Each structure stands twice: as C-alpha cells, then as structure tokens.
Amino acid sequence: xxxxxxxxxxxxxxxxxxxxxxxxxxxxxxxxxxxxxxxxxxxxxxxxxxxxxxxxxxxxxxxxxxxxxxxxxxxxxxxxxxxxxxxxxxxxxxxxxxxxxxxxxxxxxxxxxxxxxxxxxxxxxxxxxxxxxxxxxxxxxxxxxxxxxxxxxxxxxxxxxxxxxxxxxxxxxxxxxxxxxxxxxxxxxxxxxxxxxxxxxxxxxxxxxxxxxxxxxxxxxxxxxxxxxxxxxxxxxxxxxxxxxxxxxxxxxxxxxxxxxxxxxxxxxxxxxxxxxxxxxxxxxxxxxxxxxxxxxxxxxx
Amino acid sequence: xxxxxxxxxxxxxxxxxxxxxxxxxxxxxxxxxxxxxxxxxxxxxxxxxxxxxxxxxxxxxxxxxxxxxxxxxxxxxxxxxxxxxxxxxxxxxxxxxxxxxxxxxxxxxxxxxxxxxxxxxxxxxxxxxxxxxxxxxxxxxxxxxxxxxxxxxxxxxxxxxxxxxxxxxxxxxxxxxxxxxxxxxxxxxxxxxxxxxxxxxxxxxxxxxxxxxxxxxxxxxxxxxxxxxxxxxxxxxxxxxxxxxxxxxxxxxxxxxxxxxxxxxxxxxxxxxxxxxxxxxxxxxxxxxxxxxxxxxxxxxxxxxxxxxxxxxxxxxxxxxxxxx
Numbered sequence: 001x002x003x004x005x006x007x008x009x010x011x012x013x014x015x016x017x018x019x020x021x022x023x024x025x026x027x028x029x030x031x032x033x034x035x036x037x038x039x040x041x042x043x044x045x046x047x048x049x050x051x052x053x054x055x056x057x058x059x060x061x062x063x064x065x066x067x068x069x070x071x072x073x074x075x076x077x078x079x080x081x082x083x084x085x086x087x088x089x090x091x092x093x094x095x096x097x098x099x100x101x102x103x104x105x106x107x108x109x110x111x112x113x114x115x116x117x118x119x120x121x122x123x124x125x126x127x128x129x130x131x132x133x134x135x136x137x138x139x140x141x142x143x144x145x146x147x148x149x150x151x152x153x154x155x156x157x158x159x160x161x162x163x164x165x166x167x168x169x170x171x172x173x174x175x176x177x178x179x180x181x182x183x184x185x186x187x188x189x190x191x192x193x194x195x196x197x198x199x200x201x202x203x204x205x206x207x208x209x210x211x212x213x214x215x216x217x218x219x220x221x222x223x224x225x226x227x228x229x230x231x232x233x234x235x236x237x238x239x240x241x242x243x244x245x246x247x248x249x250x251x252x253x254x255x256x257x258x259x260x261x262x263x264x265x266x267x268x269x270x271x272x273x274x275x276x277x278x279x280x281x282x283x284x285x286x287x288x289x290x291x292x293x294x295x296x297x298x299x300x301x302x
Numbered sequence: 303x304x305x306x307x308x309x310x311x312x313x314x315x316x317x318x319x320x321x322x323x324x325x326x327x328x329x330x331x332x333x334x335x336x337x338x339x340x341x342x343x344x345x346x347x348x349x350x351x352x353x354x355x356x357x358x359x360x361x362x363x364x365x366x367x368x369x370x371x372x373x374x375x376x377x378x379x380x381x382x383x384x385x386x387x388x389x390x391x392x393x394x395x396x397x398x399x400x401x402x403x404x405x406x407x408x409x410x411x412x413x414x415x416x417x418x419x420x421x422x423x424x425x426x427x428x429x430x431x432x433x434x435x436x437x438x439x440x441x442x443x444x445x446x447x448x449x450x451x452x453x454x455x456x457x458x459x460x461x462x463x464x465x466x467x468x469x470x471x472x473x474x475x476x477x478x479x480x481x482x483x484x485x486x487x488x489x490x491x492x493x494x495x496x497x498x499x500x501x502x503x504x505x506x507x508x509x510x511x512x513x514x515x516x517x518x519x520x521x522x523x524x525x526x527x528x529x530x531x532x533x534x535x536x537x538x539x540x541x542x543x544x545x546x547x548x549x550x551x552x553x554x555x556x557x558x559x560x561x562x563x564x565x566x567x568x569x570x571x572x573x574x575x576x577x578x579x580x581x582x583x584x585x586x587x588x589x590x591x592x593x594x595x596x597x598x599x600x601x602x603x604x605x606x607x608x609x610x611x612x613x614x615x616x617x618x619x620x621x622x623x624x625x626x627x
Contacts, residue, residue, distance in 0.1 A: 194404040197357055198391025198418055198469065201384070212408050 115175025412450025
C-alpha cells in the first residue's frame with residue numbers, strides 16, 4: 001500500500017515539477033554515454049559558430065594578397081601558413097566555412113522539402129502519379145551523383161545558386177524514394193485507416209498524419225547528405241566547376257594546394273582537406289545520433 | 303420511429319486472383335438512435351467489412367457492388383467524398399479493433415483528440431485542449447492531464463481503447479461503430495470498456511453498432527442482434543428473444559455452443575467452417591453445415607422474412623415450418 005502511494009507520489013513529482021530538468025538530465029546522460037556523438041555535435045556547433053562569426057574570427061582578410069608573406073609555412077603570425085598569393089590559409093578556411101555550410105544547408109533543405117511532399121503524395125496516392133514520379137526519380141538516379149552535379153553546373157554556369165541547385169538535385173531522388181517507401185509501409189497501418197475514418201481528407205492524412213512517421217530515416221539521410229553536399233561541392237570546385245575564385249572554398253583551396261604537393265608546401269592542401277574530412281565525419285556521426293534520439297520508441301530506453 | 307441508419311441489400315465484393323470474393327451479400331439492417339445493435343458471427347462472416355462499408359471505407363480490391371446506405375436521410379453511397387469526410391468522425395465514429403496501433407505513435411494521445419476536435423469542430427488550440435482533457439476524463443481515464451501528454455506506447459491496451467472511445471465520442475456522433483472493441487483486451491478490462499460504451503451511448507443517445515464474435519458480450523450489452531454467416535444476414539432479433547428462441551439453424555447452433563456453467567451438458571461446436579466465399583453459387587451459404595437443409599436451400603437464397611416482434615430471419619426451413627406466421 002505504502003509502496004503504491006510512494007510510486008504515485010514519485011510519478012507526480014517527476015512530471016509536474018521537474019519535467020523540463022528531467023528532460024535535460026536525460027539528454028546529458030545520453031551524451032555522456034555517447035562521447036563520440038557528443039564530440040560530433042560539438043564540432044558541428046563549432047562549425048556553425050565559425051560560419052556565423054567568420055568576419056570577426058578571421059585574423060586576416062581572406063582575399064587580400066600579401067606579397068611579403070608568400071608560401072609561408074605555419075607560424076605564430078600565420079597559424080596555417082599562407083598560399084602562393086600570400087593570403088592567410090586560416091582566414092580563407094574560416095571564410096569558406098560560411099559558404100560551404102550555407103550552400104550545403106540550402107541544398108539539403110530545398111531537396112528535403114520537395115522530396116518529402118513529392119514522396120509522400122506519390123506513396124500515398126499510388127497509381128499513375130506514383131508511376132510518373134518513380135520514372136523521373138529513375139532518370140535522376142541513372143546519373144552518378146557527381147556526374148549529375150557536374151552536368152547541371154556545366155549547363156547552368158557555376159554561380160553559387162547553381163551549385164546549390166545541382167547539389168539538391170543529387171539529393172532529391174534519395175528523399176523521394178525514402179519517403180515513398182516509408183509511406184507505403186505506414187499507409188497500411190491501422191492509424192492511417194483510423195485517420196481516414198475520422199474524416200481527414202486524403203492529402204491531410206498523407207502530409208499531416210503520416211509524413212511525420214516517415215521522417216526518422218529522413219533525418220539520418222539529410223544529415224549524411226549535408227556531409228556529402230560539402231564533399232560534392234568541394235569536388236566540383238576541385239575540378240573547376242564549383243565556386244569561382246577568388247572566393248575561398250575548401251575544394252578549390254585543396255585544388256590550388258595540390259599543385260604544390262611536389263614542392264613540399266603541405267599546409268596548402270592538408271588543412272582545407274582536414275576541414276572537409278572533419279565536417280563530413282561530424283555530419284555522419286550526428287546523423288546516426290539523431291536517428292537514435294528521434295525515435296520515440298527508443299526514448300527512455302538504454 | 304424512423305431508423306438512423308438503414309442498410310439495404312448491401313453487397314461488397316473483393317476482386318482477387320482466385321475470383322470474386324463476396325464478403326457481404328445483400329445485408330439489410332437498421333439502427334435506431336439510442337440502441338445497441340450487435341453484429342455477431344464467426345471470423346470471416348463479413349462483420350468488419352460491413353462496418354467499413356458503412357463508412358464507405360472499403361479499400362480496393364474491395365468494392366460496394368450494390369445496395370443502399372441511408373444515414374440521417376443522406377444516401378451515403380451517392381455522397382461526394384468531401385461531404386463524407388465531414389460525416390466520418392463527426393456524425394459516424396469508429397472504435398477500432400486494435401486501439402494501440404490505431405493511434406499515431408508519434409503524437410501524444412491528447413493531441414490526437416485535439417486534432418479531431420479542431421478538424422470537425424473548428425475549435426482553437428486552447429479550447430480543443432481543454433475539451434480533449436474533459437473527454438479523457440469522461441471515459442474515466444485517471445489523471446487525464448498527464449495521460450494526454452503521453453504516447454500510445456506508454457499506455458495500456460485498455461487505456462488506449464478509452465482514448466479511442468474518447469475520440470469517437472468527442473464530436474458527439476449519432477452513430478458509433480465499434481469493431482470488436484474488446485478483442486485485444488483481457489476479459490475484465492474488456493467488460494469495463496463495454497460497460498463504458500453502454501453508459502456513454504445511453505448518455506449521448508447515439509446508436510451503437512457493436513461487432514463481436516462473443517455471444518456473452520452480446521447478451522450483456524446489446525438490445526438487438528444481427529447474426530451474420532458467410533457474408534449473409536441469418537437472423538435479426540431482440541437480444542432476449544434471440545437467446546430464448548433462436549429461429550435460424552445457425553443461430554441455434556451458436557447459442558448451443560455457448561459454454562454454460564449451470565448445466566451439465568456437453569458443448570456443441572458447429573460442424574464445418576465458414577465456407578469459402580470465392581465465386582459462390584446461389585443458395586443459402588449455410589447449407590453444408592445445416593442439419594435442416596432442404597432441397598430449396600441449395601438452389602435459392604432464402605429471403606429475409608419477417609417474424610413476430612419485428613424479427614427477421616432468412617431460412618427456407620423456418621419459412622416452411624410456419625413457426626414464423
């Protein structure tokens with residue numbers, strides 16, 4: 001009897017009074033148990049911080065050459081050295097963070113929102129809508145992602161907007177397929193029928209009731225795609241189809257640096273390369289962490 | 303008193319690779335406000351299909367091939383989809399067989415009730431929230447405020463079914479379709495859910511159609527009973543008359559198959575199983591299991607004939623024995 005009373009009291013306490021703190025405590029405990037994910041989250045936080053405050057954080061102007069400091073190795077004055085024009089590598093990497101992250105983010109968000117709606121309606125409606133969507137997706141998927149991105153930037157010209165369009169087109173098929181596949185599964189579940197049976201119009205059932213249940217795999221895909229977007233963009237710039245110089249960008253910096261590979265100025269390609277690797281890795285790790293966190297069935301479990 | 307819902311000669315067929323499956327065949331019944339109509343039958347007798355047909359929710363390859371459905375004077379089969387959406391969940395509500403999986407796993411149960419109220423009642427967020435909690439309280443969920451913030455997987459089966467009933471009744475529907483609402487629950491919880499349904503039905507004056515394969519449930523809960531066999535209506539009668547004097551051979555067999563604690567008699571199971579409904583021929587579908595089968599039963603489907611006290615029965619043998627008139 002007293003045990004039951006105690007239980008009830010504990011229950012109340014937990015929910016009514018300390019609910020917000022309990023949630024934070026749970027999050028903190030999760031992070032302590034997953035130090036790698038925690039580190040990756042910190043890295044992304046750092047990257048976002050750098051991207052936002054780039055102009056303040058840069059020790060030098062990223063695109064102003066200094067003829068007195070050409071090809072200097074890392075030193076206290078230039079922690080990551082200088083390039084062939086005497087521009088500070090650290091400043092350029094910081095400057096490029098803003099560009100790389102915001103293009104990747106824009107591309108992912110655009111692809112995500114289009115892919116979600118198209119995939120959801122395609123999967124829910126089925127029939128000829130589904131058929132047409134799938135064939136279009138097949139066309140997009142027939143190209144390797146990088147070739148597709150190359151083709152689009154080559155056709156449209158390599159402005160920032162066009163690179164973003166190219167990147168989102170490479171992501172789009174994956175989202176459409178993922179959402180559609182999830183929708184096919186989810187629409188046969190009983191709560192889908194229940195949603196119809198209480199008088200929801202079919203677009204509402206698809207977009208409001210069922211779409212959220214298709215999202216957990218999407219969040220993973222989208223975070224991974226953020227990493228790949230950075231990688232693809234850098235690759236485009238590496239072969240000269242991405243962001244045009246003198247705008248600093250990780251890929252074009254790596255490309256510039258690669259020409260010095262044989263002459264020993266390693267800092268020119270290593271540091272931008274590290275920036276790419278760290279960013280892609282961090283997004284991959286956070287993608288996995290998100291999947292675990294967003295699934296309510298795993299909430300509160302160990 | 304005119305009926306709230308009139309189902310007339312309703313037939314539903316499913317096109318399968320093996321041929322046409324006639325899941326519901328010419329069913330005629332009606333439900334009046336304030337009454338609980340039980341629909342009983344074995345698995346596969348078309349009870350659930352009938353329920354989804356009433357909401358016009360039969361999914362392809364299923365199709366309502368003929369019949370009429372009148373609800374509050376509207377012809378449900380002729381209504382455009384948009385108007386039907388305004389009826390589903392608002393005027394006719396459904397309590398499903400599997401409460402837990404019928405709730406959206408990613409939305410708190412409270413929000414699901416809220417959404418329903420906002421959809422059909424145009425309530426704003428705050429009003430819907432208060433109404434949702436009041437509804438949860440009405441279905442006797444203890445500590446409704448806290449429960450409203452929980453997800454389906456955090457609630458017990460009985461609790462989920464209470465939430466579904468709260469959702470079904472939130473819009474004060476005139477007709478409540480309960481499709482084996484106690485199947486997934488243990489007996490004592492099931493009994494409480496039925497009692498709740500009965501009370502709430504009485505309070506709101508709504509008609510309830512209760513689908514079940516449990517005659518005990520029928521005896522305790524329903525006013526009238528429709529007995530279905532293999533997609534056809536066998537008998538329709540008041541609950542007391544049905545148990546006291548079952549007319550149709552199938553009903554008699556069903557009643558005999560109820561285990562009794564007060565009599566030392568052997569349980570009599572019904573011979574055979576529900577026949578295959580693929581490409582059925584004319585005639586009574588009970589004929590192969592029926593001890594009273596006549597020659598006519600094989601050739602011709604027995605019509606639904608009227609008996610005393612507003613009973614209806616579809617059986618050649620009963621018709622000929624003249625117990626009816």
